[in-house]
Amino acid sequence: MKTFLSIQIPENRIAKFPRGKGKSLLMVVRRNPFSIEHRKFYEIVDILTPEYMLILNNTKVLKARLPLRKPSGRFVDLLFVGFDERGFIRGMLKGRVKDGWILKTPKGAEFLVMGRDSEGYVLLEFKGNIFEVLEEEGRMPLPPYIKRDVLPEDEEYYQTVYAEKPGSIAAPTAGLHFTEEILKKLQEKDVKIRFITLHVGPGTFKPVKDIESHKMDEEYYEIPEETLKEILEHRKRGGKILAVGTTTVRTLESWAITGKVRGYTDLFIKPPFEFKMTDALLTNFHLPDGTPILLVAAFLGEEKTMAAYEEALKRDYMFFSYGDAMLIL
Numbered sequence: 512m513k514t515f516l517s518i519q520i521p522e523n524r525i526a527k528f529p530r531g532k533g534k535s536l537l538m539v540v541r542r543n544p545f546s547i548e549h550r551k552f553y554e555i556v557d558i559l560t561p562e563y564m565l566i567l568n569n570t571k572v573l574k575a576r577l578p579l580r581k582p583s584g585r586f587v588d589l590l591f592v593g594f595d596e597r598g599f600i601r602g603m604l605k606g607r608v609k610d611g612w613i614l615k616t617p618k619g620a621e622f623l624v625m626g627r628d629s630e631g632y633v634l635l636e637f638k639g640n641i642f643e644v645l646e647e648e649g650r651m652p653l654p655p656y657i658k659r660d661v662l663p664e665d666e667e668y669y670q671t672v673y674a675e676k677p678g679s680i681a682a683p684t685a686g687l688h689f690t691e692e693i694l695k696k697l698q699e700k701d702v703k704i705r706f707i708t709l710h711v712g713p714g715t716f717k718p719v720k721d722i723e724s725h726k727m728d729e730e731y732y733e734i735p736e737e738t739l740k741e742i743l744e745h746r747k748r749g750g751k752i753l754a755v756g757t758t759t760v761r762t763l764e765s766w767a768i769t770g771k772v773r774g775y776t777d778l779f780i781k782p783p784f785e786f787k788m789t790d791a792l793l794t795n796f797h798l799p800d801g802t803p804i805l806l807v808a809a810f811l812g813e814e815k816t817m818a819a820y821e822e823a824l825k826r827d828y829m830f831f832s833y834g835d836a837m838l839i840l
Contacts, residue, residue: 518799518820526833527659529668533690536828536835540819542811547822552688552836555793561701563753563791564745566738566763568683569706571674573642574649576661579614579622581606587614589622590652591645592632592680592713599625599634600641603713608633620644642677652680654716654832656798668833678710678731684795684832685756703745705738709758709776718800722781727802732762733773739766742788751790757803760810763788784809792839796823796830811839 529535537555539548550558559565575591587606595601600622608614612624614635625634637644650661651669671686673694694704714728742752742763754760757780765776767787779802789810797804808816819837828835 518817520799520824520830524824524828524830525656526829526831526835527657529687529833530829530835532672532688533693535688536826537688538819538823538828538835538837540811540815540837540839542815542839545815545818547819549826553690553693555838556693556696556700558838558840559697559700559702559753561703561750563751564703564705564742565697565753565755566742566759567671567673567686567689567704567706567755568709568758568762569671569673569675570679570683570708570710570758571677572651572670572679572682572711573677574645574666575652575680576650577616577645577648578650579604579616581608581614582612589614589633589635590680590713591641591649595628595634600637601628601632601634604633616644616648618648620648654681656831657833673706675706676708676710678708680713681711681715682832683709683711683756683758685759685793685836687832688836689755703741705741707734707738707759707762708732709762711758715803716798716801718798719802719805720800722805725779725802727777727779729775729777730758730761731774732765732776734762734766736772739772746788746790752788753791753793754789755793757792757794757797757806760786760789760792760806780806780809782809782813786810794837794839795832796820796828796834796837798831807837807839 533553535552537550537552577589578586579589580586590603592601608624610626614622623636651665669682672691709732712728712730719725761778765778
């Protein structure tokens with residue numbers, strides 16, 4: 512898999528802004544026989560038939576990036592990632608802080624620094640409702656490679672139109688391309704659309720330094736019982752399941768392995784992997800050293816994935832969270 516780690520994505524091909532919902536480029540990759548076709552995302556309505564059932568992740572991205580003022584008056588940026596077993600807030604924090612310091616938001620909410628945990632996350636004690644503070648004072652947690660300030664428009668850009676259940680600190684990016692109109696047109700074609708939930712954590716950005724020893728962070732998922740029943744019935748009738756995004760794949764395949772419709776998963780999908788629930792995949796073009804590209808390689812095949820990425824680089828495709836899409840059938 513060293514080939515994937517050696518892909519070079521030029522800085523000018525990393526999307527700083529989206530093209531606009533529904534307006535991205537769409538690479539359609541057919542596995543057998545292997546072919547590549549170049550379309551616009553809104554044309555997915557023409558491509559998909561009732562044979563496919565779309566499964567989307569309806570997690571909602573929290574405004575998880577929170578500015579906190581140190582006793583010196585200088586601000587540091589906290590990225591909220593969750594809670595530890597004692598109820599302390601766990602976060603990623605740029606800048607040095609000392610145990611016992613009180614950090615304050617611009618509107619005065621106070622956080623007491625309790626130290627760091629074994630993974631290096633800062634631990635903070637907070638007496639109020641952190642989700643209310645994030646909603647009022649937080650900003651969208653754009654990935655670091657976007658390299659620009661967060662804008663008010665990112666609250667729309669970096670959220671799917673069907674986001675419902677708050678809990679993610681990163682967007683399920685394959686879903687960002689859909690508009691309500693596209694979803695409506697698919698339903699009018701009798702393409703069924705159903706939802707699962709997986710709350711994306713910071714592990715999605717962790718680089719893979721060693722494929723064999725890499726550990727995924729646990730992330731919470733759930734599949735409604737009725738949805739699972741419909742998925743299984745659809746496949747039983749010969750239909751295909753189109754997973755929108757790698758988070759959806761990991762949710763479905765976690766159920767296939769454990770039989771649990773909700774819980775925490777640390778499933779790391781890499782070549783080789785036997786997919787039991789996923790027949791087709793809609794995804795973005797990913798970081799060359801991350802876990803999502805390894806999942807794509809497991810699904811499409813290593814050589815075909817490399818060929819698709821090389822084709823994207825030759826053309827005008829943009830990469831990563833705000834980039835273009837790939838439909839693998």
